[in-house]
Amino acid sequence: MEYITTVSTVIKDTSSSLHSFVDTNKRKFLSVAIASGASYYLISKFRGPKKKDIIQNSANARLMNYFENANMTCDTTVLQCLNGLQDSLSRNVERIPTTAQIRSCKSTPEKVEMFRTLSYKTLTKTITGVYTIVLLISHLRIQTNLVGRYLYLDQVLHGGGGAHQLFDIPTQIKYLQKIKKSNH
Numbered sequence: 001m002e003y004i005t006t007v008s009t010v011i012k013d014t015s016s017s018l019h020s021f022v023d024t025n026k027r028k029f030l031s032v033a034i035a036s037g038a039s040y041y042l043i044s045k046f047r048g049p050k051k052k053d054i055i056q057n058s059a060n061a062r063l064m065n066y067f068e069n070a071n072m073t074c075d076t077t078v079l080q081c082l083n084g085l086q087d088s089l090s091r092n093v094e095r096i097p098t099t100a101q102i103r104s105c106k107s108t109p110e111k112v113e114m115f116r117t118l119s120y121k122t123l124t125k126t127i128t129g130v131y132t133i134v135l136l137i138s139h140l141r142i143q144t145n146l147v148g149r150y151l152y153l154d155q156v157l158h159g160g161g162g163a164h165q166l167f168d169i170p171t172q173i174k175y176l177q178k179i180k181k182s183n184h
Contacts, residue, residue: 070144085129093128096121096125
């Protein structure tokens with residue numbers, strides 16, 4: 001029993017001396033904790049990007065660059081197709097009377113009829129042109145981005161060639177020939 005009381009006394013003395021030590025040095029402990037926490041934060045913040053972050057940022061930049069180039073290719077293709085589109089619209093919309101023809105008409109009902117025809121055909125040509133351009137751009141952009149994505153994956157996954165290509169060379173040539181035919 002005496003042993004237990006001795007141990008209990010030692011524990012009480014130790015805990016009370018430890019409590020008094022912590023109590024007298026409370027500000028010092030708090031200062032050390034704040035300083036070590038702040039230094040850890042600053043070191044981790046300013047250590048610089050990790051290798052994983054650098055690789056991820058590089059891959060994202062390559063992907064963005066790849067698709068920006070694909071979109072520029074699509075824009076160039078659309079600009080090349082616009083002349084053919086204009087010619088096709090001019091052929092498919094019947095002859096539109098000009099304002100000189102309307103002025104040269106003698107009778108008023110004939111002028112009104114020609115003016116209505118001019119209005120309808122001009123409106124038809126304009127709406128058809130805008131709608132067709134939107135469809136053309138959407139179609140080419142989707143097509144270009146799909147093919148670009150497959151080629152990008154082929155380049156990233158298999159090093160841009162070799163035995164593991166997603167598209168073999170004859171398929172790529174056939175596709176590019178079809179694009180050339182559709183553009184002309």
